[in-house]
Amino acid sequence: MNPFAAVGRAFITFLRTAGKLGIFGFHGVRHIFAPPFYMRLIGQQIMSIGYYSLPVVGLTALFTGMVLALQIYIGGSRFNAESLVANIVVLGITRELGPVIGALMVAGRVSAAMAAEIGTMRVTEQIDALTTLSTNPFKYLVAPRLLAATLMMPLLVLIADIIGVMGGYIVGTGKLGFNEATYLQTTYDFLEASDVVSGLVKAAVFGFIIALMGCYHGFHSQGGAQGVGRATTNAVVSASILILFANYLVTELFFSK
Amino acid sequence: MNDVPKIRLQGVQKRFGPKVVLDGVDLEIPRGKSLVVIGGSGTGKSVMIKCVLGLMRPEKGSIQIDGEETVGLRGDARDRLMRKFGMLFQGAALFDSLRVWENVAFGLIQGRGMGRVQAKKLAQEKLGQVGLGAEVGELFPAELSGGMQKRVALARAIAAEPEIIFFDEPTTGLDPIMADVINDLIVHCVEQLGATTLSITHDMASARKIADRVAMIHKGKIIWTGPVEEVDRSGNPFVDQFIHGRAEGPIHMEVRRP
Numbered sequence: 001m002n003p004f005a006a007v008g009r010a011f012i013t014f015l016r017t018a019g020k021l022g023i024f025g026f027h028g029v030r031h032i033f034a035p036p037f038y039m040r041l042i043g044q045q046i047m048s049i050g051y052y053s054l055p056v057v058g059l060t061a062l063f064t065g066m067v068l069a070l071q072i073y074i075g076g077s078r079f080n081a082e083s084l085v086a087n088i089v090v091l092g093i094t095r096e097l098g099p100v101i102g103a104l105m106v107a108g109r110v111s112a113a114m115a116a117e118i119g120t121m122r123v124t125e126q127i128d129a130l131t132t133l134s135t136n137p138f139k140y141l142v143a144p145r146l147l148a149a150t151l152m153m154p155l156l157v158l159i160a161d162i163i164g165v166m167g168g169y170i171v172g173t174g175k176l177g178f179n180e181a182t183y184l185q186t187t188y189d190f191l192e193a194s195d196v197v198s199g200l201v202k203a204a205v206f207g208f209i210i211a212l213m214g215c216y217h218g219f220h221s222q223g224g225a226q227g228v229g230r231a232t233t234n235a236v237v238s239a240s241i242l243i244l245f246a247n248y249l250v251t252e253l254f255f256s257k
Numbered sequence: 258m259n260d261v262p263k264i265r266l267q268g269v270q271k272r273f274g275p276k277v278v279l280d281g282v283d284l285e286i287p288r289g290k291s292l293v294v295i296g297g298s299g300t301g302k303s304v305m306i307k308c309v310l311g312l313m314r315p316e317k318g319s320i321q322i323d324g325e326e327t328v329g330l331r332g333d334a335r336d337r338l339m340r341k342f343g344m345l346f347q348g349a350a351l352f353d354s355l356r357v358w359e360n361v362a363f364g365l366i367q368g369r370g371m372g373r374v375q376a377k378k379l380a381q382e383k384l385g386q387v388g389l390g391a392e393v394g395e396l397f398p399a400e401l402s403g404g405m406q407k408r409v410a411l412a413r414a415i416a417a418e419p420e421i422i423f424f425d426e427p428t429t430g431l432d433p434i435m436a437d438v439i440n441d442l443i444v445h446c447v448e449q450l451g452a453t454t455l456s457i458t459h460d461m462a463s464a465r466k467i468a469d470r471v472a473m474i475h476k477g478k479i480i481w482t483g484p485v486e487e488v489d490r491s492g493n494p495f496v497d498q499f500i501h502g503r504a505e506g507p508i509h510m511e512v513r514r515p
Contacts, residue, residue, distance in 0.1 A: 135364075
């Protein structure tokens, strides 16, 4: 086997997939803004992505905030910076950990579910059936999911931010001996609007990525049950990697001088 | 205008990579007639029907509906064309997340903007036509037997009263009695609608019952067409082998002997 040919083939496959994904995303976004609008489906997706992800995102945020407070205290004590717990918890949660960990959890739950559902519809010809019933599958399946995920992730992350900071507060005041009022006042004084806003913008981008990966891999699944399983795995893995990549890009965009 | 075939395929070619699946298919179906395409697995039957439906695009050739070229049709023109079609899929392809009546009414609600109350009434009527009570309409597809799912799929295919109905292996996976029930329903519903139909099957009992004309496809080409009454005396060795289900003959299955 020629190694150059193998690298070339892999590169061409990468470019082809990137192109297909770009076109898929473009059509998905176009159908969000073009009527008819399936409000009932958008509502269902808002419930499924937003409301039903609340427990997992909330618990993750709570424990992340708690462990963050502990770690900062332990690490900070090495150079007499224990007092920075409240500041670093709120900064870490709103800027990074709230959106990123929240999105990774939602990717595992939602992206996989989307890929499995749409993938099953693909292999059982339900997507073809949609077309024969004068219904555009992009409009019916993809657009509501993209819209709902993009709208819901910022809300989820906002709640995750609050719960995460509360987690830090519980450990900070309950275990590390911080004064309750001082902890909250420090958190409030230190927090800037841009910290929260950047996290929410990230969340919207991550939401779009989560739905795009779930829909794309489901839509292109083939080969029966095994194909649907592969689509589900690919959706979660690619969504997770793209979330981390997009996280760097958005951070760079917001905070580079 | 009446001389124009309802469906006409000329030189339709479709390939997947190096594999040629349709190799210049020519077919004509007059208005109100029923053509059944027979042929073994992997001969291109399903791909042909998907090309006519616009679910796949052929590389070469022409597909005309009512004399209008449909290959490459997009947007509103494609939407208008799709309204002429109804399709019964091999595995029924019912939407699992919707109730039976919502499946039947789907094309009316989503495709034509009909109100849910009116669409539900119509769906119950169509379910009645295929021998299912209104109570079945409240169930989900997973709660139905294979035969009932096929009946629901038939009700969905005819719900919007299409001009052309496609049947993809309508009796596959059913016991002989249920298969005959489905065949009778197909004949009855198509007669009532006056629709033109294109079916693909390898069930000869089904073909004999629902076809006006039969065509045989082999290696992506139509190798014989004729009235259903002549299928037993076609004089074509490929057709003879297929309808009698013989392993010996000009059609060689790619089976590796132990």
